[in-house]
Amino acid sequence: MAVTEAVVTVDVERIREDFPVLNRLVHGKPLVYLDSAATSQKPESVIAAEAEFYRNTNANVHRGIYQLSIEATEAYEAAREKVARFINARSPREIVFTKSTTEALNLLRYAWAGPRIKAGDEVLSTVMEHHSNLIPWQNLQNQGAILKHVDIRPDGTLSLEDFHTKLTDRVKLFSVTHCSNVLGTINPIRELAREIHRVGGLAIVDGAQSVPHMPVDVQALDCDFLAFSGHKMLGPTGIGVLYGREKLLEQMEPFIKGGEMVREVKLRSATWNEIPYKFEGGTSNIAGAVGLGAAVDYLEGVGMTNIRAHDRELIGYALDEMSRSRDLTLYGPLDPDRRGGAIAFNLADVHAHDVAQVLDAEGIAIRSGHHCAQPLMERLGCVATARVSTYLYNTEEEIDAFLEGLQRVREVFAP
């Protein structure tokens, strides 16, 4: 997935005009938003698409006979088709709308793993996972599953040696992040999926940090499931996606039962709607899906290869500059080809919250804390880190502002 040629065809200044929030001041200074790994900002077109849906089209989907409902259904299903095309799914039937990556992974826990994992089966993950890809699997231990986690190498890449050690023919599923939200590490999903399939297991991929930032092709990766969130890819909050192979989705029971997901209901029994609808119990976030469709349009307009190249350029620049400072500890691989758009770091012994607080006074927004990856923090031997993350609307000048901000932190916390 690495785009080594730094041919930046992203016109950042023009892109920035599309993001209203980037015009605002914070503490009297221009906002420098470097926390897109937590959530991305939204372009006018996404905000307008969601508002427009409520203004002109709002109705419940898949039910009404009337015109408005037909239009709402069309808009909702058009968004599904866009998402399917965006990740190169074979069919929109493979796209389930959820509220988030977290819900998508929980769906897999209960609808796929729950009924299938038997005592002695092994569930493999890694130490670099977000809590949302750790906790859902934990209570599979109650039914006798054995949880194993692949370690990282000192440079923050996944230890393939440890992966092979832990890969047995008892492994039924391997749930792994495509791109770490802390280390930035991009994992070799295609190779990992091939190995998992060799032992008869399934590959579940957390794409929350990869789908927004680089071209992701589920057929090329050959993963069985892919979960990601709309709000990290310019879309609204409250809409997420689960991609699943049609054959697997067909075999699964619904996760959330109620309206929308049924074919025929009797007082004591019911039969399920076809996929993907049987996984969308309750009225979906219809406007959110429409907004996500607009986000996909925007990303495709810029081009995912270009977005990846732009991220890579900024992260490469930041890594170069930051690795020159002896008081900075950087986590994750230093090669920008092997990582996504996030850099976790610590400055001397200053707590990450204090770093973020001083930067906030400069209008610079970065994340600090454990990034919902406490086991990884423990593995790295720290309680918290600061994290700077970029996206298509960030500029080199903003990285400079951030670096100057670090200088302010040094001044405030000088011994």
Added chain:
Amino acid sequence: MSYDLYQEQIMDHYRKPRNKGHLDQPDCKAKDSNPLCGDSLELELKLDGDRKVIDVRFDGEGCAISQASASLLTVALKGKNLDQIRRLTADDITKMLGIPLSPVRLKCALLSLDVLRLALRPLLEPNGSPPTSDEPSSASMEQGAGSA
């Protein structure tokens, strides 16, 4: 919010914490942490016959706000009796710090008060006089796991 947060008093207590360390034979002690931040704090107290604080120590690590708040609190505690301590509120802590705090940073600042209450619980509860409850302090301010 700006550098005002890191005004002289706070940076002074952060760099040169008062009453940091451990007591030989504390009458009560407690330890707690704020997993959201990774702040941790331990507090030990020694009381006289009138249940007045005659000595106090804290130990821990964390951000400037949590550590300065603990240091300031230990200074304030000396000479106070249990009744006075019981009446300490979140407001008193923010007044001591003298700065406005966002909800997340407030949690850092109030860790010391939480640990203090934890330490004194055995002394206060048997008498049927639990610590005053001003719940906006920390219990109701649980931060969720948040997003990435």
